[in-house]
Amino acid sequence: MDSRESQSTGIKDRFAKLPQGEVFTLGLILFGLMTIMAVATGGATINPTNLRNILIESSVRGIVAMGEAFVLLTAGIDVSVGGVAIFVAVVGTVMMSQMGVPIMLALVLMALVAVAIGSFSGFAISKIRMNPLVVTLAIWIMSPGASYLFTHGTTLYGIPEALSFLGLGRILGVPLPVIVFAIVAGVGYVVLGHTPFGRAVYAVGTNEVAARLSGIKTTRTRFLVYVISAACAGLAGAVILGRLMCSSNSMVGGVELDAISACVIGGVSLMGGKGKVAGIVIGVLIIGVVNNSLTLLGVTPALVPIAKGGIILLAVMVDSLRRRQ
Numbered sequence: 001m002d003s004r005e006s007q008s009t010g011i012k013d014r015f016a017k018l019p020q021g022e023v024f025t026l027g028l029i030l031f032g033l034m035t036i037m038a039v040a041t042g043g044a045t046i047n048p049t050n051l052r053n054i055l056i057e058s059s060v061r062g063i064v065a066m067g068e069a070f071v072l073l074t075a076g077i078d079v080s081v082g083g084v085a086i087f088v089a090v091v092g093t094v095m096m097s098q099m100g101v102p103i104m105l106a107l108v109l110m111a112l113v114a115v116a117i118g119s120f121s122g123f124a125i126s127k128i129r130m131n132p133l134v135v136t137l138a139i140w141i142m143s144p145g146a147s148y149l150f151t152h153g154t155t156l157y158g159i160p161e162a163l164s165f166l167g168l169g170r171i172l173g174v175p176l177p178v179i180v181f182a183i184v185a186g187v188g189y190v191v192l193g194h195t196p197f198g199r200a201v202y203a204v205g206t207n208e209v210a211a212r213l214s215g216i217k218t219t220r221t222r223f224l225v226y227v228i229s230a231a232c233a234g235l236a237g238a239v240i241l242g243r244l245m246c247s248s249n250s251m252v253g254g255v256e257l258d259a260i261s262a263c264v265i266g267g268v269s270l271m272g273g274k275g276k277v278a279g280i281v282i283g284v285l286i287i288g289v290v291n292n293s294l295t296l297l298g299v300t301p302a303l304v305p306i307a308k309g310g311i312i313l314l315a316v317m318v319d320s321l322r323r324r325q
Contacts, residue, residue: 022267026282033286037293044296045289052175058288059181060236060243060252062281064259065266066181066188067232069280070225071132072263073192074204075272078229080121080136082256083143085237086249088114090147090156092238093247097158107238114234115227122226126219136226140256144249155248159241167242177239184232189277201225205272254305261308262287264315286311 037045044050064081071078092110095101101109121139124130150156169176192198200221203211212218240252266283268275287308294304 023276023278023282026266026279026286030282030286030289033289037289037296041293041296045293050292050296054285054288054292055178056175056243057292058284059175059177060239061255061258061262061287062181062284063184063232063236063239064255065262065280065284066184066277067229068256068259069188069263069268069275069277070192070201070228072205072260072268072270073201073272073275074222074225075208075270076125076132076222076225077260077270078121078136078226079133079256079260080117080139080143081229081233081236081259082252082254083140084114084117084230084233085240085252085255086247087117087143087147087237088234089237089241089247089251090150090249092241093156093159094150096160096163097156103160103163110238111231111234114230114237118227118230119223121230122223125226126222147249151247151249153249155246157246159245161245163242164245165242167239167244169242177243180235180239184235185277185281188280192277197221197224202273205269205274207273258287258291258308261312261315264312270316 034045064085068078068081088110091113092106095106095109096103117139121132121135124135125132166176166180171179192201200211200216200218203214203216204218204221208218211221236255237252241247244251262283263275263280264270264283265286266275266279266281268280268283290307290311291304294307
């Protein structure tokens with residue numbers, strides 16, 4: 001009897017330690033997924049050119065996901081990021097192609113537009129205490145309409161050729177979008193793991209009342225995470241603009257769901273207070289491999305969102321079960 005109790009305790013102890021190795025587990029899942037898909041596609045998935053494409057596509061999604069993670073860690077949500085990226089890209093296109101604004105100035109103004117949108121969301125949510133889903137959903141709905149005022153349903157061209165370096169350029173052979181994502185992830189790692197603001201983000205998501213009583217400025221923290229999320233969405237919009245060299249109302253459809261999916265898969269809890277940058281990066285790559293592999297397999301587009309939805313449900317279920325322990 002004592003032996004059985006000891007064995008049971010040992011199993012519980014090992015299970016309790018699993019979250020500590022979550023990033024390692026996610027890495028194994030990514031490796032296993034790539035192996036399965038490589039076999040299924042006859043090696044096409046691990047072709048160097050295809051791997052580069054996965055990294056580039058994942059980079060844009062990852063930039064948005066990093067901003068989204070700040071919001072989710074405070075137990076909030078931002079579904080407006082796709083709309084923000086579209087609107088910022090369209091505004092940038094108009095400035096550069098129709099108003100003759102220099103590239104660098106246009107990029108700065110695009111960043112300011114994104115920050116302004118994030119500031120509005122942050123103010124409404126942190127000060128007025130409006131529901132995050134309602135506020136960001138409203139912005140997500142309004143953004144394509146606002147973009148339509150500039151595009152009139154057409155695709156806008158005329159962007160200076162030099163901007164293509166942002167989306168298509170390379171530094172020492174590494175695609176620039178990948179470098180931008182790496183920088184954003186690196187900054188996110190430092191901010192979340194080694195600064196007072198990062199600790200405040202986790203504290204607000206874990207227990208906002210306790211965080212406030214301990215002296216953390218919870219209102220400011222909530223405000224800033226939405227500014228960060230919108231800024232990352234604007235940056236992603238600029239990178240996509242550099243890749244496509246044109247803009248339209250549907251240029252980044254679904255990026256908000258991919259970003260949230262990547263965060264959840266990467267271990268960021270929708271209840272806030274839990275998640276690591278390394279896990280988010282792996283989650284982004286898992287989504288990228290799934291999207292790419294299903295395309296290579298010629299799977300009907302209708303099954304892609306079904307597959308990703310199933311992955312999200314599984315990730316949320318795992319998170320829910322872990323929190324019950």
